[in-house]
Amino acid sequence: MMFHQWKNKYWLAALLLTLCANTAYAQLNILACEPEWAALTRTLAGDAAKVYSATTAQQDPHHIQARPSLIAKVRRADMLVCTGAELEVGWLPLLLRKSGNAKIQAGQAGYFMATDHVSLLEKPAVLDRSLGDIHAAGNPHIHLDPHRVQQVAVALVTSLIAIDPSNKNNYLENLQSFTLEWRDAISQWEKQTEELRGKRIVVSHNSWIYLEQWLGLEKLAVLESRPGIPPSSSHLSKVLTQLEQSPADMILHADYQNDKPARWLSKKTGLTVVGLPFSPADEESLIQWFNRLLKPLLSADS
Amino acid sequence: MHKITFMAVITATLFNSSLVFATSETDAIQQQLDAIKKEYGQAIKALEDRLLKAEKGAQLANDQAQKLAVQLEQSSSTRTPSSAQNSFNPAISLILDGRFASFDNSPEDYELPGFALGNEAGLGEKGFSVGHSELVMSANIDDKFFGKMTLAFAEHDGETETELEEAFIQTLGLGKGFTITAGRFFSGIGYLNQQHAHAWDFADAPLIYRGLFGDQLIDDGVQMTWLAPTDTFLQLGAELLGGSRFPAGGTTSGIGAWTAFADIGGDIGIEHSWQLGLSHWRSDNIKDRDSGGHAHGAGEAETPSFSGDSKISALDLVYKWAPNGNPNNRNFKFQFEYFDRQEDGNVVMLNSGPPLEMTSYDGHQKGWYAQAVYKFKPQWQMGFRYDWLDSNNRGSDADVLAEAGLDNEGHTPRRYSATLEWLPSEFSRLRLQYNQDESYEETDHQLLLQYTMSLGSHSAHQF
Numbered sequence: 001m002m003f004h005q006w007k008n009k010y011w012l013a014a015l016l017l018t019l020c021a022n023t024a025y026a027q028l029n030i031l032a033c034e035p036e037w038a039a040l041t042r043t044l045a046g047d048a049a050k051v052y053s054a055t056t057a058q059q060d061p062h063h064i065q066a067r068p069s070l071i072a073k074v075r076r077a078d079m080l081v082c083t084g085a086e087l088e089v090g091w092l093p094l095l096l097r098k099s100g101n102a103k104i105q106a107g108q109a110g111y112f113m114a115t116d117h118v119s120l121l122e123k124p125a126v127l128d129r130s131l132g133d134i135h136a137a138g139n140p141h142i143h144l145d146p147h148r149v150q151q152v153a154v155a156l157v158t159s160l161i162a163i164d165p166s167n168k169n170n171y172l173e174n175l176q177s178f179t180l181e182w183r184d185a186i187s188q189w190e191k192q193t194e195e196l197r198g199k200r201i202v203v204s205h206n207s208w209i210y211l212e213q214w215l216g217l218e219k220l221a222v223l224e225s226r227p228g229i230p231p232s233s234s235h236l237s238k239v240l241t242q243l244e245q246s247p248a249d250m251i252l253h254a255d256y257q258n259d260k261p262a263r264w265l266s267k268k269t270g271l272t273v274v275g276l277p278f279s280p281a282d283e284e285s286l287i288q289w290f291n292r293l294l295k296p297l298l299s300a301d302s
Numbered sequence: 303m304h305k306i307t308f309m310a311v312i313t314a315t316l317f318n319s320s321l322v323f324a325t326s327e328t329d330a331i332q333q334q335l336d337a338i339k340k341e342y343g344q345a346i347k348a349l350e351d352r353l354l355k356a357e358k359g360a361q362l363a364n365d366q367a368q369k370l371a372v373q374l375e376q377s378s379s380t381r382t383p384s385s386a387q388n389s390f391n392p393a394i395s396l397i398l399d400g401r402f403a404s405f406d407n408s409p410e411d412y413e414l415p416g417f418a419l420g421n422e423a424g425l426g427e428k429g430f431s432v433g434h435s436e437l438v439m440s441a442n443i444d445d446k447f448f449g450k451m452t453l454a455f456a457e458h459d460g461e462t463e464t465e466l467e468e469a470f471i472q473t474l475g476l477g478k479g480f481t482i483t484a485g486r487f488f489s490g491i492g493y494l495n496q497q498h499a500h501a502w503d504f505a506d507a508p509l510i511y512r513g514l515f516g517d518q519l520i521d522d523g524v525q526m527t528w529l530a531p532t533d534t535f536l537q538l539g540a541e542l543l544g545g546s547r548f549p550a551g552g553t554t555s556g557i558g559a560w561t562a563f564a565d566i567g568g569d570i571g572i573e574h575s576w577q578l579g580l581s582h583w584r585s586d587n588i589k590d591r592d593s594g595g596h597a598h599g600a601g602e603a604e605t606p607s608f609s610g611d612s613k614i615s616a617l618d619l620v621y622k623w624a625p626n627g628n629p630n631n632r633n634f635k636f637q638f639e640y641f642d643r644q645e646d647g648n649v650v651m652l653n654s655g656p657p658l659e660m661t662s663y664d665g666h667q668k669g670w671y672a673q674a675v676y677k678f679k680p681q682w683q684m685g686f687r688y689d690w691l692d693s694n695n696r697g698s699d700a701d702v703l704a705e706a707g708l709d710n711e712g713h714t715p716r717r718y719s720a721t722l723e724w725l726p727s728e729f730s731r732l733r734l735q736y737n738q739d740e741s742y743e744e745t746d747h748q749l750l751l752q753y754t755m756s757l758g759s760h761s762a763h764q765f
Contacts, residue, residue: 056626058572063728065622065765066762068567068577069534069567069575071535072533072534072536073533076531094764097472097481100478100479101475102476104475107445129757133727154338229726230681258631258680
C-alpha cells in the first residue's frame, strides 16, 4: 500500500516537472527548419540553447507536412531559425498560426529567416506557375555557399543577443571562434577544389546554384524541366541530345531526391552520378558536413 | 588576394572586439558587429561582381530576351500598380473544380434510409458540371490578427449560387498556446470537417458526413483552442456557435450549439506520425430543422421538420507514413472516423394534412468510414474507402417516421470507393473515382472523373 502511494506521488511530481520544465529552465528553445541552421545555431549558442531541427537531411524542405509534433515544437520555441524566401511556405505559416506562440511570429525578434540577411541569386523576372514551383524572392538554398553562411552567422548572433542579452558574451565568443575556424576551413576547401573549377555538371533540381558559383562549376542542364516537376522522358531525351553535343563531367543530385532520372542519364552517357548530402546529418557540424559534401565531388573528378 | 585581405580584416576586427567586450562597452560591440557585417557584405559583393562579369557573356543573350519580354509586358499593361500598394494585398487563390459523373441510378432517387438529409447532401449532377469553385483570400491583418474568407460558387438547378463558406478572424500568437477564432468557420468536430472539400482524398464526403452534416459542419461563432506546452501535441478546444445552420437549424437567438474537442498526436521515429481526436457537438432546443424527406413522386413535397435536442460524439484517428519522413516521393495515409448521434424531440411534416402529420422522435444514428491512400510515385496516388452506417430510430407514428426518411427500412447503408489520381504538380490533380454505393436498397455504380486546380498563392495544407 505504502509503495503504491509513493508511486502515485512520484507520478504527480514527474508530471508537474515536465509541465514546468520549459518555464523553469533558462535555456532557450530554438526550432530550426533545416539541419544546416540547427548546426549553425548549435555552434553559435553552445549550451545556452536547446536546438531542434524540424527536418532531416533526408527530407525535402519544400514538402513538409504541418505535423502535430511540429506544432507542439513551435508552441514551445523561443526562436525560429529558418531559410525563408518561400522555401517553407507550404508548412511554416500554418505552424505559426496554430502555435499560439507570440515570440516567433513574423516580425518578432524570435523569427529569424536566413535569406533576409544575404543577397539571393536567380530572382525570377517573370512570375508564372507554368515555369514550375519558383521562388519569387530568389533561389533559397544559400547554405551551400560558406561565405553567405558566415553572413548569416553574424546576423544570427545579433538576433540571439537581442533575445537573450544575458548570454551576450557567450554568443560573441562563439561567433569569434566559429569565424576563425570557418575561415580556415574555407581556404582549405577552396584549395582542395581548385581542380573542380570550370567542370561542367548536370543537376537534377536547381538547388546547387550557390555551390556552383562558389566552386566555379558550370551547369549545363537541369533534369527537371521546371522546378518541382518530376522530369519527363521527352525533357530527358532533350538533355541527352544536348549532352551528346557538349559533354558534361558529372551528374549531381541531392540524397533526398529520386535518383532514377539521374541513373537513367548516367546509363546512357556513362557519366558519374554524384549523390550529395544536401544538409548536415544529426549532430553533425557544418564543417564536418562540408567535408562530406565535397569528398564525393573530388573523388568523382579524379 | 581579395579574400586574404578581407579575412585579415575580419580576424583583426574580431580580436579587437574580444578586447572591447572585456571592458564591457556594449555600444562598441554593436559597432564591431556592424563592421563585420559590412565588411563581409562588401567582400561577398566583390566576389559576386567578379563572377557576374565572368558569366556576363553567356547571359547577355538571355538577358536581352528577358528584357524584351518585360518590355512587351509593360507596353501591354497601360499602368502598373504601385508595387508598395500591391504587396500588401491578401494572398488570393482560386480553386477550380469540375467533374464528369456517371450514375446507374437517378441521383434524384438518392436516399440514406434512417437519416434525414439536409444542407448539401446528395450526389450532385449527372454528366458534366463545375463542382465547387472557391475564391480564397487571406492575410495577416496586423501583428495581432489573421483573416480569411472563402467564397464558394456552385450551380444548383441552373442557377449559380454563392455561398460564404468561411469568413473569420483569428488571433496570431496570443501567447500561452491560446488561439481565438471568430466568424464563420469549419467546426473543429471530427478530422475531415476542418479541411476544404478540395483537399479531401475522395471526390465526395464520407456517408456519415453526408448523413449527419449534409457534407460539412460550418457555423458562425467563436472558437478557442489551447495547445499544451508538452512535447506530445495536445490541443483542447471549444466552440460557441449560432446554431442556425444544419444540423442545428431554425431560428435561434444567442448560442444555439456548442462543441468541445481534444486532439493528441505525435511522431513515432521519423517515418510515422499520428493524431487521435475526440469531439462532441450539442444543440439543445433545436426549432424547425428542415431536411429532405423520403422521395415521394407527385404532389407538393412534404418537408420533415425536427424540433428537439441533438448531440453528436466523434472519434477520429489519422496515421501517416513516409519513407525517411519525406512524403514527396511516396507516402501512405490511413484515416478512420466514427460518429454517433442521439436526438430526442418530434418531427412534423410540413405541407401535410391538415391536420399536420407529426410524431415523437427518439433517434440513434451512427456510422464510420475508413480510408487508405497511397502515393506510390511522385505524381500518382491511389485510395480505397469503406463507409458503413446504421440507425435505430423510434417514434409514436412509424408511418410519419418512414415518410421523413428516418426509417432504416431494415437496410444498413454502405459504400466501397476507389480512386486513382494523377498529380502533375502541387497545384493540379486529376482524379478517377469509382463507388459501389449501397446507400439504399438499389446498388448504384458511380464513376467520377474530376479535376481540381489551385491558382495563385501557395496554400498550406493541414496535417
